[in-house]
Amino acid sequence: MKKKSIWLEDKPKEMYPSITKDMNLDCLIIGGGITGLSILYQLKDENISVALVERNKICEGVTSKSTAKLNYLQGIVYSTIKKDVSMAFAKMYLKSQLEGIEIVKSIIAKENIDCNLEKVSSYLYGEAKDKLKIEEEYQFLKENNIKVEKENNTLKVFDTYVFHPVKYVRQLAKICHEKKQNIYENSLASNLKKETDGFSVTINNHKIMAKKVILACHYPFELFPFFLPIRTYIEKSYVMASKCQIKKEETFITTYPKIISKRYFDKYEIILKGSHNICNKLNSQKNFEKLTNDNNPEFLWSNEDIMTSDHMPFIGFIDRNLILATGYNTWGMATSAIAGVIIKDIILEKYNLYMEYFHPYRNISLAKIKQYPSNLLSNMKSFIWNKIYKKKKWYPENLKFSIKDGKSIAKYTIGEKEYIINTTCPHALCTLIFNEVEQTWDCPCHASKYDITGKCIKGPSVKDIAYKNN
Numbered sequence: 488m489k490k491k492s493i494w495l496e497d498k499p500k501e502m503y504p505s506i507t508k509d510m511n512l513d514c515l516i517i518g519g520g521i522t523g524l525s526i527l528y529q530l531k532d533e534n535i536s537v538a539l540v541e542r543n544k545i546c547e548g549v550t551s552k553s554t555a556k557l558n559y560l561q562g563i564v565y566s567t568i569k570k571d572v573s574m575a576f577a578k579m580y581l582k583s584q585l586e587g588i589e590i591v592k593s594i595i596a597k598e599n600i601d602c603n604l605e606k607v608s609s610y611l612y613g614e615a616k617d618k619l620k621i622e623e624e625y626q627f628l629k630e631n632n633i634k635v636e637k638e639n640n641t642l643k644v645f646d647t648y649v650f651h652p653v654k655y656v657r658q659l660a661k662i663c664h665e666k667k668q669n670i671y672e673n674s675l676a677s678n679l680k681k682e683t684d685g686f687s688v689t690i691n692n693h694k695i696m697a698k699k700v701i702l703a704c705h706y707p708f709e710l711f712p713f714f715l716p717i718r719t720y721i722e723k724s725y726v727m728a729s730k731c732q733i734k735k736e737e738t739f740i741t742t743y744p745k746i747i748s749k750r751y752f753d754k755y756e757i758i759l760k761g762s763h764n765i766c767n768k769l770n771s772q773k774n775f776e777k778l779t780n781d782n783n784p785e786f787l788w789s790n791e792d793i794m795t796s797d798h799m800p801f802i803g804f805i806d807r808n809l810i811l812a813t814g815y816n817t818w819g820m821a822t823s824a825i826a827g828v829i830i831k832d833i834i835l836e837k838y839n840l841y842m843e844y845f846h847p848y849r850n851i852s853l854a855k856i857k858q859y860p861s862n863l864l865s866n867m868k869s870f871i872w873n874k875i876y877k878k879k880k881w882y883p884e885n886l887k888f889s890i891k892d893g894k895s896i897a898k899y900t901i902g903e904k905e906y907i908i909n910t911t912c913p914h915a916l917c918t919l920i921f922n923e924v925e926q927t928w929d930c931p932c933h934a935s936k937y938d939i940t941g942k943c944i945k946g947p948s949v950k951d952i953a954y955k956n957n
C-alpha cells in the first residue's frame with residue numbers, strides 16, 4: 488500500500504528554479520497549487536511583472552490530495568446558504584460554481600490539456616432524517632434552472648466532471664512558463680511586511696517587493712490571529728483508492744456530518760470518509776482504520792481544507808495591497824478558477840460582481856458569528872488537551888520525551904536512524920501529533936506537517952522542528 492495520494496504517482500516532468508536574487512514586482516503570487524496557477528494563468532497575457540513562488544514543488548499541496556470533482560452538487564450547501572445568509576448569496580455561490588466549471592473546461596479545451604477530464608452524473612444521498620433538506624436543495628436547484636432529478640432522498644445532476652488535478656495544474660504551470668511567466672519552486676516565503684508601496688517577503692534570504700501580494704498558499708503563513716483562526720476551522724478527511732471491477736461514470740456524496748464521497752479514476756475507485764474538525768479525533772491510526780476497514784487500498788492519504796462559517800470562500804483584499812484566496816469548504820476545483828478571474832480583475836482595477844460576496848471581511852450574520860467562539864475554543868481545547876496528554880500511545884513506540892532548554896523534545900528511532908525533534912509547532916505553539924500512517928508530525932490546530940526528520944513539508948508553519956543542540 489502506498490501512503491500517498493494517487494495523483495502524486497507520476498513524477499513532475501518540469502522543474503522550476505528557486506529564487507536567487509532580490510526582486511521588485513507588480514504582483515507576487517505565493518503558492519503553487521490550483522489557486523496560484525489559476526491566478527497566474529489569468530494574468531499571463533497582461534502587461535505586468537508577476538512571479539509565482541512555491542515552497543516545495545508545483546501542486547504537491549492540498550490540491551494534489553483532493554478527490555478532484557468539478558461538481559456543483561455539494562451536499563445541501565445552497566439551501567443552507569439561503570437559510571443562513573440570503574437567497575442572493577446562495578444564487579451567487581451556485582453561479583460561481585457553474586462558471587468555475589466552465590472556466591476549467593474551456594482552459595482544458597483551449598490549451599489541449601491532457602488531465603483525464605470526464606463528464607459524469609453526480610448523486611447526493613440523504614438519510615431519512617434529511618428528507619426536508621434534500622427537498623429544499625432540490626427546489627433551489629430547480630428554481631435556478633439546473634437539470635435535477637429526485638428519487639426518495641437522492642438527487643441526481645448531470646453536467647458535472649472529474650479530472651486529474653495534478654496533471655491540470657502542472658500543465659497550467661508549463662503554459663505560463665512558456666509565456667515567460669516566472670515560476671519558482673523551493674522558494675519559501677516568510678516575513679511578510681507592509682511597505683509604503685505594497686508588501687515584501689523574504690525568500691531564500693532575498694527580499695521580494697511587490698505592489699500586490701496574493702496569498703494563494705491555502706492557510707497563510709502569517710497568523711492574522713483575529714481573522715482565520717476565528718472565522719474558520721480546518722476539516723480533515725481520509726481518502727483511499729482501491730482497484731475496482733467496474734468503473735462508473737458517476738460520482739456520489741452523502742450529506743453532512745458523516746460524509747462519504749466517491750468517484751472513479753482509471754481502474755480505481757476513490758473513497759473519502761471520516762471527515763472531522765482537525766482539533767478533534769487526534770489518533771490518526773484509528774481515523775485511517777475507520778476508512779479502510781476490510782478494504783485493502785492501493786493508495787491511502789489524508790487531507791485538510793479550510794471551512795468558513797457561511798460556506799462562502801474568502802477571495803479579496805485582506806489588507807491594502809494584500810489579497811487572499813482560500814476558505815473553499817472542500818470545493819476548491821471550481822472556486823479556484825473563479826478566484827483566478829476575480830483576482831485578475833482586482834489587479835487590473837476592474838469591477839467584478841463576486842467581489843462583495845466573497846470579500847474576506849464581508850458581513851456575516853449574527854447566527855454565523857456565533858460559530859466564531861466555537862472555532863477558537865476547539866483550537867484552544869486541542870492546544871491545551873494535547874499538551875497534557877501528549878504521551879499517549881499513538882507516538883512512535885520507542886519515543887522518549889524530554890525537556891531541553893525549555894523545549895519539549897522527542898527522540899526516537901525509525902529503522903536504523905535516530906531522530907530528535909522539537910514537538911511544539913513553531914507557527915502557533917500547538918503540540919504536534921505523530922501520524923503513524925503517513926509518518927509525519929501533524930499540527931492539530933492549523934494543519935502544518937513535518938516529515939520524520941523534522942522538515943516542514945506543509946504550512947502555515949515556515950520553520951523546521953529538527954532539534955539542534957546549539
Ligand SMILES: Cc1cc2nc3c(=O)[nH]c(=O)nc-3n(C[C@H](O)[C@H](O)[C@H](O)COP(=O)(O)OP(=O)(O)OC[C@H]3O[C@@H](n4cnc5c(N)ncnc54)[C@H](O)[C@@H]3O)c2cc1C
Pocket residue numbers: 517518519520521522523540541542543544545546547548549550551552553554555556557558674675676677703704705708722723724725726759789790791792812813815816817818819820821822823945946947949
Ligand atoms: C479530502 C479533500 C477532498 C477534496 N476534494 C475536492 C473535490 O472533489 N472537488 C473540489 O472542488 N475540491 C475538493 N477539495 C478542496 C480542494 O482540494 C482545495 O480547496 C484546493 O485544492 C485548495 O487549493 P489551493 O491552491 O488553495 O491550496 P494548495 O493546493 O495547498 O496550494 C497552496 C500551495 O502554497 C504553497 N505554500 C504554502 N505556504 C507557502 C509559503 N510560505 N511560501 C511559498 N509557498 C507556500 C504550498 O506548498 C502549496 O503548494 C478537497 C479537499 C479535501 C481536504
